[in-house]
Amino acid sequence: MTSGRADATGPVPPDVDLGRVWIAVAEQVWRRRPGPPERLAARILGSPGLARALVTTPSLLLGWVMATAVVLAVGTLVTRGTGTPYVALGAPAIAAVGIAYAYGPGIDAAWELMGSMAVSHRLVLLVRALTVFGLNALLGLAASAASGAAAAMTFGWLIPMTALCALALAVSTLTRSANAGAAAGLAGWVLTLLSGRAATGQVAAAVTDTALTLPYLTVAAGCAAIVGYATRTSRGPS
């Protein structure tokens, strides 16, 4: 099973191992140079493998991040024009979809193989989910601040976003489907918004009503526990 490159040359001195020479050349020619984000991640995480897993996250790819930024920018403009806090209402849903597409059997083609790797499933999931969450929170906060929202509105959606992201992650993990996770996140948020509106007459109640903080945190904790259980390292008897 060799491609025979090493043999495809002219006469060589007998003490030169062309195979080794070719491998040394191929190593240099084929070597992948990690970009700055991957090098930074490797330094922070202390693991080149984990860093590589992080930069290959679908919802952290440049196209996805740019799409998120564009949607939030449009939300900012509409918020400034209409006074309705679209950024605060949209940011949690956008983050939840990103989390659902961060990792899992529905996203990672080589999921089965990943389960036999020294860098564990759970660690990859944790790092990817936290990074997606953090990036979305930063983009959302920037958009919120740019939209001129009040401080309560600027930060009020972070806790609902946490609950929604945990819900999306739990459903995507349990159903092994990123689409199901994203759908659960979106549906959960629409129901929350509609319930808030029905109860108070304000669609923004879902992000401004402090009485909802505890339920949000409860949902987040419950869903995090589900994710932890579903991704537990199976010990079994040995």
Add this chain to the structure above:
Amino acid sequence: MNVEITDLTRRFGRVRAVAGVSLQAGPGVLGLLGPNGAGKTTLLRTLATVISPSSGRIRLLGRDPGAHRQRREIRRRLGYVPQNLGYYPGFTVVEFVEYFALLKEMPPATVSRAVASTVERVGLGDKATAKLRTLSGGMLRRVAIAQGIVNEPELLLLDEPTAGLDPELRVEFRALLRELGQRATVVVSTHLVEDVGSACARVALMDRGRVVFHGTPAELSARAEGTNAAGDAPLERGYSAVLAESRS
């Protein structure tokens, strides 16, 4: 012994996919034969530490896969080629193999050399920088094998590795198997009896979750003597004879 399995059982709901398997394997190539649904893939997945056993005892490379640190050590020394390995279509061959080399926690300084060497070893040097979406099924199988052996594993688990390979490549792959088996324990699940005959020093035949034969290919062939078992080759007849006997 690199693989020590004692009374291993794995259930999926009510179904016992592996039902009380005991097996030992040292360096060399062990062929895992059996009909569809015999439990070969479940056994390999358990050995690959992808799933845990429902009951029984496993030791791999002298370590306990149930303990976190030891499982991580096993995984660093493990190569696994699943039956249906998913591919990232946008990755090149080198990127794919390198990705898994990094996830196996190979020392970063050794990864580039190991990847180049492995890609050449499986005959994909000409396609090293090609995107996976452009490769044929046979080439993708070779990519799968490359990621499995990039870390020079002490325990290599291959699930139907020759599926999709043309006859010429199958012959080359068997030679590679024999070479790998000189240093490592290689467990190959296959339903192709000829793979076993030419590459495996020992054979385990599974049926309905149990190991119904464990021995050399010659011993398996000998089981057909005196029977009218079906098959074109002695190994096939031995295979049929053992299955018929276990089911009677």
